[in-house]
Amino acid sequence: MTIGGFKNHPYIPNSVEEVQKEMLKELGLDSLEDLHAEIPEELKLKSKLNLPEPFKSEYELRRNLEQTLEKNKTCKDYINFLGAGCWQHYVPAICDEINGRSEFLTAYAGEAYNDHGRFQALFEYESLVAELIDMDVVNVPTYDWAQAAATSIRMAARITNRKEALVVGTIDREKLLIIKNYCDPAVNIRLINYDKETGKMDLEDLKAKLSENTAAVYFENPSFLGFIEDQGQEISDMAHNAGAISIVGVDPSSLGVLAPPSHYGADIICGDLQPLGIHMNYGGGQSGFISTRDEEKFVMEFPSRLFGVAPTVKEGEYGFGDIAYDRTSFGNLREKGKEFVGTHTSLWAITAGVYLSLMGPxxxxxxxxxxxxxxxxAIQELGKIKGVKGSRFNSINFKEFVVDFNDTGKTVEEINKELLKRGIFGGKDLSKDFPELGQCGLYCVTEIHLKEDIDKLVNSLREIIEG
Amino acid sequence: MKRIKRDYKVRNFHQAKWDEPIIFELSNKGERGILVPKVEKEIADAIGDGVSKIPESMKRETLPNLPEINQKGY
Incomplete structure (x- = not known):
């Protein structure tokens, strides 16, 4: 028999029947099915999968795919004010150019035999992020921020030998689910209340919940709801006084102007690299980093690969390689490693490195x-619309802010539907995740928005709300 | 020209060798790799510099020590 589906599949080598026969003869087998002889009969699929007919040429496949994709409305077609963890920033052309090079695109996580500078590129990425957040050690990234936060919490639990983490009350509900899922059953997650006026952490509640069981306090800057948490040092001090670790999640695009968490007591910093030159893409554009000081008690708890630099036997040459490789599940420990590590999103690390090199201080x-x-x-202009508060919280924001529509008599869902008709993606509807806020939307404004885009949003909302 | 016989290898496999400076070593003060758009004058007039509203405890005191490089090379 031939390989299922197609004869002479263009992406499968040795698909000519004569070649297959020759190879089977060499193996002493009669058919390709014999290659699967060890699979028990009852596990073998006897019928065909219920799939549509395949496209018989690349052209037909592309034609169909493009027709399907045309149904989407993208952020190029519409003006986009959605953020909430995946933000629209300008991606410099050189980011795509470099991460599209095959040395990185296909070999970013290979082995030494296909290493054309990958270890150096990853070492440079780690050094660049370390400068941005003013910390020592940065890992090869995890899947996303939520994964990085969850691993940071597990690291803290191992360091302190404690089983509870206190997490900021304004956290993204999706991220919270991922953290809870990943930390279960090792660490119990409890939320800390937030101030209804400022959005900031309720320090009284933090004080009440801190105990000898607390492994870590986790908060974010800017917060998921966009405001800047300026009590960072107090929160870190309270955590340290209770013997806990201070973990801060951060949006790296804020760090040209905002103090990095290492300046207000963070022991572990995590966040997402997506704002740094990575396009928004469904299910794939995220990448989480973790960072600590260069202290053994922290370094040895990273599950991730860490790259370092050292002189080689040859004068004038740098060598790049893994630090404490055996600590990872790649090393000798395998399934007994502290946590799993995979190749994850190393390609995005290289992209973020390119972006930071381009941007500079x-x-x-x-x-x-x-x-x-x-x-x-945007907050100022939105606040001029009847019944709209440009910012629900009276703190200073970075990039995102909660727009309060409670006094308009309309729901966020209704408003967003009307905005869609006008070619605008409105902010994230918070009414389900944060019912205590009523009808509020999380809006995101970045360097990609022109004044005319913001004005169009304001005029459209005025039309929708004031009629 | 005659067709080359492929029953032997002309040269042995050799590993890629790199002798590249680290990106920080390429830094030249004042160089820019990309320019960031400035806000429109109307926004700057209406809002000001935007950064003086950052709470004191959250202002970054010194710029990150990132390299300053152009796209072309050195």
Missing amino acids: KGMYELGQNIMQKSQY
Whole structure:
């Protein structure tokens, strides 16, 4: 028999029947089915899968795929104010150019035999992020921020030998589910209340919940709801006084203008690399980093690969390689490793490294300033619409902010439907995840928004709400 | 030209060798790799610099020590 489906499949080598026969003869087998002889009969699929007919050429496949994709409305077609963990930023052309190079695209996680500078690129990425957050050690990234936060919490639980983590009350509900799922059963997760006026952490509640069981306190800057948490040092101090570890999740695009968490007591910093030159894409554009000081008690709890630099036997040459490789599940420990590690999102690490090299210190500052100015302008203008509060919380925001529609008599869902008709993706509807806020939407404004985009949003909302 | 016989190898496999400086070593003060858009004058007039509203405890005091490089090379 031939390989199922197609004869001479273009992506499968040695698909000519004569070649297959020759190879089978060499193996002493009669048919391709004999290759699966050890699979028990009852597990073998006897009928065909219920799939549509295959496309018989690349052209037909592409034609059909493009027709299907045309049904989507993208952020190029519409103006987008959605963020909530995946943000629209400008991606410099060189980011795509470099991460599309086959040395990285196909070999980013291979072995030494196909290493064309990958270890150096990953070492440089780690060094660049370390400078941005002013910390020592940065890992090869995890799947996303939620994964990075969950692993940070598990690291803290192992370091302190405690079983409870206190998590900021304004956390993204999806991220919370991932953290709970990943930490179960090793760490119990409890939420800390937040102040209804400012959104910031309720320090009284934190004080009441801290105990000798607390492994870590986890909070974010800017918070999921966009405001800046300025009590970072107090929170870290309270955690440390209770013998717990301070973990801060951070949006790296804010760090040209905002103090990095290492300046207000964070022991472990995590976050997402997606704002750093990575396109928004469904299910794939996220990448989580974790960072600590260069202390053995922290370093040895990373499940991830860490790359370092050392001189080689040859004068004038740098060598790049794994640090404490045996600590990972790649090393000798395998399934007995502290946590699983895979190749994850290393390609995005290289992309983030390219982005940070391009931006430099001034670029990151200007990016942060641009976002602060634009989001403040949007909040101010939205607040002029009847019944709308531009920002629900009276704190200062970075990039995202909660727009309060409670006094408009309309739901966020109704408003967003109307915005869609006008070519605008409105902010994330918070009414289900944060019912205590009523009808509020989480809006995101970045450097990609022009004044005319923000004005169009404001005029459209005025039309929808005031009639 | 005659067709080359492929029953022997002309040269042995050799590993890729790299002798590249680290990206930080390419830094030249004042160089830019990409320019970030500035906000429109109307926004700057209405809002100001945007960053002075950051709470004191959350202002970054010194810029991150990232390299300053252009796209072309050195």
